Amino acid sequence: SAVISQKPSRDICQRGTSLTIQCQVDSQVTMMFWYRQQPGQSLTLIATANQGSEATYESGFVIDKFPISRPNLTFSTLTVSNMSPEDSSIYLCSVSGAPGYTFGSGTRLTVV
Amino acid sequence: QKEVEQNSGPLSVPEGAIASLNCTYSDRGSQSFFWYRQYSGKSPELIMFIYSNGDKEDGRFTAQLNKASQYVSLLIRDSQPSDSATYLCAPGKGNTGKLIFGQGTTLQVKP
Numbered sequence: 001s002a003v004i005s006q007k008p009s010r011d012i013c014q015r016g017t018s019l020t021i022q023c024q025v026d027s028q029v030t031m032m033f034w035y036r037q038q039p040g041q042s043l044t045l046i047a048t049a050n051q052g053s054e055a056t057y058e059s060g061f062v063i064d065k066f067p068i069s070r071p072n073l074t075f076s077t078l079t080v081s082n083m084s085p086e087d088s089s090i091y092l093c094s095v096s097g098a099p100g101y102t103f104g105s106g107t108r109l110t111v112v
Numbered sequence: 113q114k115e116v117e118q119n120s121g122p123l124s125v126p127e128g129a130i131a132s133l134n135c136t137y138s139d140r141g142s143q144s145f146f147w148y149r150q151y152s153g154k155s156p157e158l159i160m161f162i163y164s165n166g167d168k169e170d171g172r173f174t175a176q177l178n179k180a181s182q183y184v185s186l187l188i189r190d191s192q193p194s195d196s197a198t199y200l201c202a203p204g205k206g207n208t209g210k211l212i213f214g215q216g217t218t219l220q221v222k223p
Contacts (some may be wrong), residue, residue: 001158031209040199043156043213050210092155096209100146100158 001097002027006104013083013111020079021107023093028073033094033101034066043092049076083111113138116214118201124220131188133217135201138182144204145177146211147186152186160186189218191221 003026013019023032031050035043046066047057055068070076080087090109093104117136125131133147148156157202162168162175162184174187184203188195201214 033210035213042215045210045212048208050208095210099161101211102158103155106155 001100001102002095003027004093004095004102004104006093006107008107009105011110013109015084015111017078017083018079018081019083019109020077021091021093022077023075023076023104025074025095029095030073030111031096032070032076033096034068034076034078035092035094036093037090037106039089046078046091067109080109083109087111114214115139115202115212116201116207118199118214118217120215122220123217124222125191127191127193127221127223129191129221131191131195131219131221133186133188133199133201133219135186135203135214136182136183137184137201137203137214139203139205140179140182141180141206142203143207144217145175145184146202146204147173147175148200148202148213149182149195150200150216151197188219193221195222196218196221197213 005024034046036045045058046061047055049055049068049070051070067079091107094101147160149159150156160175162177168175172189176185198216198218200216204209
């Protein structure tokens with residue numbers, strides 16, 4: 001299965017600022033997914049990122065808040081914009097593979 | 113109705129016992145089903161997947177799927193303290209390639 005390098009692993013940010021999270025995959029993948037895991041909660045899908053097209057966002061998530069780039073088949077970024085304390089979560093990228101889906105190690109974001 | 117429902121637990125079993133984790137889902141179009149294990153502070157790791165009705169065994173783990181009842185389960189035999197974690201049920205959403213996660217069941221295996 002694919003190996004994903006995700007960074008940063010954690011960050012503490014001031015409210016109103018933005019943070020960009022990067023995921024690098026060791027093989028080419030068609031679909032990449034971005035999830036959020038709020039404290040004590042399960043994973044919620046933010047968006048699906050396909051190379052060469054706009055990301056597809058799930059209900060409750062918008063591009064202005066979570067812009068995503070997918071410049072090639074091995075790399076994607078998620079930006080959390082204009083952050084508030086409610087954005088404090090773990091953010092994870094994931095790729096589909098055979099079998100199943102592999103996750104990055106996650107970015108633990110704290111907004112103060 | 114939630115798309116994926118799991119009992120949040122905690123489910124407590126003694127070491128060596130069988131742990132049974134259950135999950136129901138609402139999307140009749142789901143074709144693939146995954147079980148992930150998540151240790152505290154770590155990202156989810158895939159432990160089982162199943163596509164067809166019936167049972168699928170892998171070592172101490174058995175996944176069971178009943179599409180008519182929209183039910184999937186995970187059995188862990190000879191439970192070990194190292195199995196203590198949160199288990200996430202994740203059906204695929206139709207043919208979209210997306211996974212939708214349940215809230216997870218916390219399993220505690222007591223020595």
